[in-house]
Amino acid sequence: MQDVTLTVNGKTETRRVEGRTLLVQFLREHLGLTGTHVGCDTSQCGACTVILGGRAVKSCTILASAAAARGEVLTIEGLGDEEALSPMQEAFHRHHALQCGFCTPGMVMAAHNMVQRHEGELTEAIVRRELEGNLCRCTGYHNIVKAVLAAAEAHRAVASAPAGQD
Structure with a gap:
């Protein structure tokens, strides 16, 4: 287990997770940000795409611990909301x-x-x-x-x- 700190949608979040935790799992299971979907588990579909350090990435291909060094994470929840869509x-x-x-x-x-x-x-x-x-x-x-x-x-x-x- 290790502590992983990420800035997600402008908010710094730290969670204790297993070293093999993928970014998509960190977002969904540890932060409750379920807008990022898991579609294929093989990095083929793109349903898990988020912005990491200014680039679109498939969050099922990156360990949460590695993402911490690559910059801020923007998910669909951080893009807009029901009252003010992006x-x-x-x-x-x-x-x-x-x-x-x-x-x-x-x-x-x-x-x-x-x-x-x-x-x-x-x-x-x-x-x-x-x-x-x-x-x-x-x-x-x-x-x-x-x-x-x-x-x-x-x-x-x-x-x-x-x-x-x-």
Whole structure:
């Protein structure tokens, strides 16, 4: 057993866990953040995607103890809430980019990170290529791509707005 300290959604959390505890287990079982889903246990589906140190990662592939050295963790719970959805969550809702919802948290986190990294400058080809590691068995991706592109456009509009105008 060892103490692992992570900053998750802006809050520093310390838990005593086994050395083999994966980040996804730390989030779900030790912090109660169940929005990060376990879909395949083989790092294929992307349902467990979170942002770690500014990069989208599959949290089923990283030990919690190793994640502590890589920076802050942002989960779907830290992105927005029922009263104030994040721009990406709003775009997914507006463009009907989900059906069963199982893949949605990981898909939203990967897409959010993609928009941040590309500063909103995305094309359909880039979105499709970068979402290849996130599987959806329901939507066929068309509306997911539309949602990501809409959120990217909103990001560009905010970034290019004159100071003092939101």
